[in-house]
Amino acid sequence: MKKRRVTINDIAQELNVSKTLVSMVLNGKGDDNAINKETQKKVLDKAKELNYKPNQVARGLRTGTTKTIGLIVADISNPFFARITRTIENYAEKAGYNIIVCSSDENDDKENALLRTLINRQVDGIIMSSTQQDTSKIEEIVSDRMPLVLFDRKFENAKYSSVTVDNCEATRSAIDHFVSNGHKNIGFITLAPSHISPLIDRKRGFIQAMEEQNLTIDSENILELGFYDLKDKQYYQIKDFIEKHQDLTAVFTANNSIVVGCMEAMNNLGRSIPEDLSIITFDDVELFKYTNPPLSSIAQPLEDIGKNSVSILLNQLKNDNTETQHIVLNTTLNIRQS
Missing domain, CATH: 3.40.50.2300 (Response regulator)
Structure with a gap:
């Protein structure tokens, strides 16, 4: 039998407090609402004890954000994309975001389907290495209100911010x-x-x-x-x-x-x-x-590519009128014996 998901209501009943109070504490707004430290600690301890996991979709409907970023790479089997995925994931995690990783396998139709899936999953923004010839299909699928950053690849019309190398x-x-x-x-x-x-x-x-x-x-x-x-x-x-x-x-x-x-x-x-x-x-x-x-x-400077890609996207999430950025990084020629 599937175990029932623990809810905010369960925590409130255990502590004999209101759901509103529990919600404010779990969303980091306890101090803003003058909830004393001892009560906040009891709520957090009880949430941990009951193994409470927030419903990200429900939270997204309430707050307008799911704290999730969609990442589309062109070929996850390529070591470059595998390593850049880890780098982007690390920087996103530090900022409090989860990553949904997808691979288009250099296929336009699959990439379009993945974009639709990520939007349906209500991601807050998208970082991608696109396989498209131009931005027409991306513009058709992705709303102008959806923050989107390109890495590794860019388009001539420069509509979307990008992080590439020379x-x-x-x-x-x-x-x-x-x-x-x-x-x-x-x-x-x-x-x-x-x-x-x-x-x-x-x-x-x-x-x-x-x-x-x-x-x-x-x-x-x-x-x-x-x-x-x-x-x-x-x-x-x-x-x-x-x-x-x-x-x-x-x-x-x-x-x-x-x-x-x-x-x-x-x-x-x-x-x-x-x-x-x-x-x-x-x-x-x-x-x-x-x-x-x-x-x-x-x-290629993988650390800088990942860091800048996440940084630009987070800036777009915070500021609606952010200007388009195009960062071009230098590479290093490692001479060995071949």
Whole structure:
């Protein structure tokens, strides 16, 4: 038999006080209403004893807030999004908010459904890494009154506040490092969907750096993998690319999942990193320090991305007329042995 949920009325009956008094204490308004400290302690102790859990939906109807934030990430299986989720959750928790985490899997329709679900759950605001090509569908689903902050990705119309990194400059720094070490034939492996702003900026940074270094840009040296392709298919595409382009001495990969395929392909082809092919990847992870060889990679400031995303959203929740903010953070190129 399911145990009945403890209510404010139960606490009031146990202590022989009014429901109103209990409600004021549990909502942190005891001092404001001149309720003495001893009574407040009795209420809080009894709530703990009875294992009282507030009904967030009911509280939301009364107060207009559920103390809940919706978080939509593009791919929770990607270590970058997994780590940023933890960071955002930590900062939200410090501010007294719970997080509902969702993954769109880079699917527009799923993202739209998740937005509707979060709104129906009466979240106070949304932080998201969107897979959409533009904001039209988001604007159709999300009311202008709903605070919304983008991270990792942004849109051209700049309607929503965003926290991103300088993907273009980060990629340029990687290519410049290759060139400073004598590389001229450099390949680039990226991921679809190609409308995603970080991927656009990383490709743009690659092209700009090659042009500035007066190096030839051959479209054949750029490989774009489909997001929805199975891992096996992606691996064989990477392996085929490396096998066909043995003139390449260096490759830059646009994220950390791609570089894993590169390392596997190099191993199975009997080729060595960096002797036969130097590699730098975007999105550093702790494991890259311990691979053989340790991988050079671009680290994003996850702590700052999470902190700023939550901070902007909380500011929007407190102030209706908050101006749109666009924070662009710097990355770090960690040079190791690849």
